[in-house]
Amino acid sequence: MTLPLPFSTNALYSVADIRNVEQEALATLTTGSLMRAAGQAAAVFARSLIPSGSAEILVLAGPGNNGGDALEIAYLFAAAGDRVSVIIAEGIQAYSAEAKESLLKAQSSQVHFFGLDYLQKNSGKQWTLIIDGLFGIGLTRPIKGKVAQLIEHINQYAAQSGIPVVALDVPSGLNADTGQVVGTDGIAIRASHTITFIANKPGLHTAAGKDYAGQVKVADLAIASQLFPEPVAILSNAAAVLASGSPRPHNSHKGSYGDVFVIGGEEGMAGAPILAARAALHGGAGRVFAGFLSRPPSFDSRNPELMCRRAQDVHFTDTTIVIGPGLGNSELAKNVLMSSLTQAASLVIDADALNLIASDPALQKLVNQRAHINDQTGNPVRTLMTPHPLEAARLLETTSGTIQADRLRSARALADKFNATIVLKGSGSIIATTGETLIINTSGNPALATAGTGDVLAGLCGALLAQGMPVSEAASIAVWLHGKAADQWVARGRGPIGMTASELIPAIRDCINHYSRRPER
Structure with a gap:
């Protein structure tokens, strides 16, 4: 990017x-x-x-x-x-x-x-x-x-x-x-x-x-x-990157587009991982699993393609994990987070997982060490963290006011502290990766200021990582698609007031296909 x-x-x-x-x-x-x-x-x-x-x-x-x-x-x-x-x-x-x-x-x-x-x-x-x-x-x-x-x-x-x-x-x-x-x-x-x-x-x-x-x-x-x-930063050019990508070949199958495992769903919070998993599915992942800390549902009635599991039974090794939506702060939550940090080839850390890391120096060390680990194919593992300003403040042991006072500096500080790609969410979300130019997102509107849209973004990030995108590119494109879908929803007269995270998910799929489409010969 x-x-x-x-x-x-x-x-x-x-x-x-x-x-x-x-x-x-x-x-x-x-x-x-x-x-x-x-x-x-x-x-x-x-x-x-x-x-x-x-x-x-x-x-x-x-x-x-x-x-x-x-x-x-x-x-x-x-x-x-x-x-x-x-x-x-x-x-x-x-x-x-x-x-x-x-x-x-x-x-x-x-x-x-x-x-x-x-x-x-x-x-x-x-x-x-x-x-x-x-x-x-x-x-x-x-x-x-x-x-x-x-x-x-x-x-x-x-x-x-x-x-x-x-x-x-x-x-x-x-x-x-x-x-x-x-x-x-x-x-x-x-x-x-x-x-x-x-x-x-x-x-x-x-x-x-x-x-x-x-x-x-x-x-x-x-x-x-x-x-x-x-430059100190650049504006996202995600639309151009999407348009320049290779179309999906006819000779492909579900295994060609990766598996995503979403981990969360403490008692009373099962909706968060469902939203993230649905977003991963609509974002193009080949297979999507939802792992629940509480008792898992038999299936998702809206998207029965999702496979529901107990979090303890999820396969963590060398796969793409999205962890945090509705995760809670129990000992089991901490254990599955540790498994994700030590085993996942691609990892999106969101919501409660960020708060667990902020409160535990041992978990912070595990995040940092991921920058020095390779997966089974010899490639460096990938780590993407998606904090909003209050979560960022906890991670940097400061206040949300300090984070917002200089968002570019805060995003860079997070990337440097955790050796990870950071999406600092908010108006003009910032994507930071150590050694790379900061990226400021150009899409989005107040329709996104509603519960569950962060879970949707985390699932979409996981889908793009599972399909093989470099981590900073996946972060930038996911954030842009997330905002662009909301922009198009508002342009149709359906927002910004009252748009739901569930409505955002199919709109994201429409955006992906629109901006990736090639003219027919």
């Missing part, structure tokens, strides 16, 4: 790296050329979001170069005959030479300038488009005072009116590296669209970033690709 360089809009860069690239580029450019390029790109993009004809444009201009970009756009809209109002934040006295040049151009045009209290005095004004150029990627302190009140007013107005709000580079108040609002009591612009300059940023695609950034467009400003270092 690595992304070829040179530069791609799927490559994600840290603020520090982008600053370095920008400085190197500026050394070879004339004063103001980069700001003019940003303004032109943003103006063209913003224009595409509104009806043709004269428009009422509100521009928010802050004290840094982000404000200079905003003023450049204001000048371009005014030159095109639109009615443009600019709200100026304090601090423009410290503008760079480039920003001052854009300010002078806007002042010499038909742009109208106002202070921070303008909206409070003109609450009935109707706008066609709002441009957010208050703060860019350099913001380090929470937004307070009159600017915070302005942002709150803008967010309320946009929510009620439904007009486009275009953020320049990053929504003001959002951390471009982490995707969190700057400061525990901070505020940020809720943009419908973000046009981000020079390169894409991870914070626009994970944590709260997706809620604040909206749809993201990248304007690289024609900066040479050789100036860019390796």
Whole structure:
């Protein structure tokens, strides 16, 4: 799942790296050329979001170069005959030479300038488009005072009116590296669209970033690709990987696509392994077994193809095991987890199994040692862990708030600690494997915020591993399919409210077949 360089809009860069690239580029450019390029790109993009004809444009201009970009756009809209109002934040006295040049151009045009209290005095004004150029990627302190009140007013107005709000580079108040609002009591612009300059940023695609950034467009400003270092992360390209795979041969059978054993189902929790097993079946595994710590059902009435067993009777050696859904924390649960850790060729660790590992250093050691074990064919065994933020916090002995504060760093820390591939679940799930570039998932929506969808994801991961996919590729594709199926469910008008994990499973099968299908000759 690595992304070829040179530069791609799927490559994600840290603020520090982008600053370095920008400085190197500026050394070879004339004063103001980069700001003019940003303004032109943003103006063209913003224009595409509104009806043709004269428009009422509100521009928010802050004290840094982000404000200079905003003023450049204001000048371009005014030159095109639109009615443009600019709200100026304090601090423009410290503008760079480039920003001052854009300010002078806007002042010499038909742009109208106002202070921070303008909206409070003109609450009935109707706008066609709002441009957010208050703060860019350099913001380090929470937004307070009159600017915070302005942002709150803008967010309320946009929510009620439904007009486009275009953020320049990053929504003001959002951390471009982490995707969190700057400061525990901070505020940020809720943009419908973000046009981000020079390169894409991870914070626009994970944590709260997706809620604040909206749809993201990248304007690289024609900066040479050789100036860019390796990205800190990439956006998942799972659809392309699925499309490039080999079709299933006619001359195949159930043994060609692997066996998956799902282990869980403590008393009162039998539904969790059933969901995971059904997902493995619909994900293409050749045979699927469900192992229960409590008394197993005779069969699954919805999918009688599933084979139900006692967990103690499951064959652990050199197979694909999904362990954790409904597992509980009994001594038997711990024993079957130890068997899985020491014997399984491919292992997906989820839910209660993660919590058992977090509370037991001996189990943690067994997870770590799997990186040095080969299966009977001589290939390294594969380990995939799928924690949500609270489970991740237990595994790293910290808080879920700390995990969410920097999801990329947390995912990398988990991968390094356990020598495993990690899926850190949540908005913009992150896939981390030691020595590989981080991957941020691009699919999914709030429909997945319901019980059982994590079990479905674990079963799907097991199915892809059983079919022979490399572990990081299986993780990335499973997470993307899981989210894409939910996206398509919502697109059909059946969510996001009230979608169930059971409904998600056949939708995943539809996605797999759609994106893997070849045109007939």
